[in-house]
Amino acid sequence: MIKKVLQYVFLGLAVYGVIVYLVINFYKDDPQAMIWQDREAFNKRYISKLKPDMLIELDEVLETLGSPDLTYVKSEGDRVVQIVFYRTQLVKPDGITTQDECTGLLFENGKLTLWGAGAIVAYDKAFE
Structure with a gap:
């Protein structure tokens, strides 16, 4: 009797472990469905993992982070410079997302070139 109960307990734990593994590894986060605190943390974590040698396109960022806050x-001609802002830190809890609460990602012709404070400066100087 005890042997049979232990078998069911171990079987239940094994099934639970498999389900947890599948959810963690294959369930894609949806930033649009997150509450704002979780979305901020998700955005910050994603942006902190960016490296200069990565070749990332705007479509990839939009697919991962969802639509930008700003x-x-x-x-000019064939050159398109776009900066997208994702909220990464709350400054004032007023329900309005402002640029100082966001991290900017600069794209030139759809390719990520800079992010952070340098992206804002480069965007402002574009086409001067």
Whole structure:
């Protein structure tokens, strides 16, 4: 009797372990469905993992982080410079997302080139 109960307990734990493994490894986070605190943390974690040698396109960022909180575009001829802002830190709990609460990601012709404070400076100087 005890042997049979232990078998069911171990079987239940094994099934639970498999389900947890599958959810952790294969369930994609949806930033649009997150509460704002979780979305901020998710954005911050993603942006902190970016490295200069990574070749990331705007579509990849949009797919992972969802729609940006703020976005600005400049273009001249074939060159398009776009900066998208994702909220990464709360400054004032007023329900309005401002640029100082966000981290900017600068894209030139759809390719990520800079992020952080340098992205804002580069965007402002584009086409001067």
